[in-house]
Amino acid sequence: MPAVSDDSKAVTSVSGPAVPVRGNDIDTDQIVPARFLKEVTFDNMGEYAFYDVRRDDDGTLNDHPFNRYTNASILVVNQNFGCGSSREHAPQALMRWGIDGLIGESFAEIFAGNCQALGLPTATVDHETVEWIMEQVEADPALELTIDVEAETVTVGDETVNVTINDSQREALLQGIWDTTALMKSYMDEVRQTANEVPYLNDFADC
């Protein structure tokens, strides 16, 4: 049985100034427009975060939060953030832009899974609290926020509120096993056993 946890990768908390991006159902096409998916690496994705919505028709940068809160490392959002396409380009773009963690009312599942796979916590909390956090940040863009993964709290300046981090995401982050390849690879014997038992790989001999 291999050692599973990896302390060097553990994410116990993330801190920094925040950026509020308001609106429900912000889809991954908005986070990274499809035309930027034509690159075969994620290297440049940071430049493409919210590319179109950050610009006016003539290409100049507008007042989108990503143009104003440029030092932010925590993204605060409303409901169903990251819905739509499964493109990992979306969290990659946010991460490479500088985001280390997210707080929102809810996240689309594939998006949250992609964040987890990159070691980015997605903490959820009710609408009123999200609004309150956004207001605090808007009042003081330099305000320091902390997402404490272990304690499941968010600290905004001097105040601390409880948030929810999905149990498996929390374990994955705390144990440093959010990158699951090595972990699952260590059980390949069991994988082959399962493969031998699924009906369609044994000529439907038993089911």
Next chain:
Amino acid sequence: MSTGTLYDNVWNQHTVRELPTGETQLFVGLHLIHEVTSPQAFGMLEERDLSVAFPDRTYATTDHIIPTSDLSRPFSDEQAETMLRELEENTEEYDITFFDPTSGAQGIVHVVGPEQGLTQPGMTIVCGDSHTSTHGAFGTLGFGIGTSQIRDVLATQCIAMEKQDVRRIQVNGTLGEGVYAKDIILKIIGELGVEGGIGYVYEYGGPAIEELSMEGRMSICNMSIEGGARAGYVNPDLTTFEYMKGRPHAPSGKAWERAIDCWQAIQSDPDATYDDTVTFDGSAIEPMVTWGITPGQAIGISEPIPDPATMDSGDRATAEKALDHMDLRPGRTMEGVNVDVAFLGSCTNARITDLREAASLLERLGRPVADDVRAMVVPGSQGVKQQAEDEGLADVFRNAGFDWRGAGCSMCLGMNEDQLQGRELCASSSNRNFIGRQGSKDGRTVLMSPAMVVAAAVEGEVTDVRKLL
């Protein structure tokens, strides 16, 4: 927690073990890849010096960037050429079957899998594409995954996943004339919301679902993700088995008989328990259209566009943004809204039965596409294209003024040359009306069934197809 559902049965069969995170390590029966989300994953494999664990359980196609006119190489779009070349090299290096553009089998990944008989009841199927839920039409668990998970699957043939709740969506009654599978799913999403399915897998059932062809069931399962559910499925039945029989990768001979037994064995028990149940009356559903910028902003063709003032704050903000983008006002119906482009395509509605229905309507109407409408048909796969040409459907479309193109995703997301221009409004059989989705950030999309797309193309405006029947 649900018990005795197909979801439980298939989940259990594919469970390798529980992981220290509390997630399940789930064996993946079939892994489908395409050019957009796979190159980075192969790059990660190389960085870690890993190989592909089960190369014969991964199949590749190209769809998102493929031109639908000229396939001569190199493509005029250099980036598209690079992406295809990467896929060619990766599939070659790792010995993965690739339905390439010269194979006659290339097409949208969610059209190709079922068409080749690769998609089979009781499998777990993953792909770096959110519409992998499509495959659930066969009684399969199909999940869209991100690129890091593609790396996991290539390296281990597994994903780490948490078990979800199951919501039974029961659709009773019989659909009226001019009402299709697409209308059912738009109705469901309109009612339950685009985030209503978060945490759930949807099981679709009931008389109106059982009546549907496999293609219709695929349209429904396809859009599960638009309702927030990561997967959706229909229990396999005779319709499923008939569709599967004789397909290139389907079991044959003695194995076929045994397969049917296995496929029946995984169906949800009559006394299965669900975490939630929602019932719809299929006979009350009318042709549906979207009025906004999310698939949940959907109404019946005779219903008025809702007033944002009546909504709670979050929905109101999205609705106001939607009306502004679409240049619409509450109170009116969508009927009569001017249409610039008609797009018949995508993994939701570009299969042979979709094209048959659309072509037969065109023939019945005996009228061409309206003068100022740019109309195109993009078959879901080269197989569909060939079949439609053999059946004479292509001529029907061409004669009516539709552009008959090659297979791919095309204007569903505008990654190739097929894009909306400026503020064009598109009557589209696809699945997403997000701002910018069809290639122009000011472009506007109205989602509807293929028959409604034909009606819109001919009339030059959003039209209740029932009035033309």
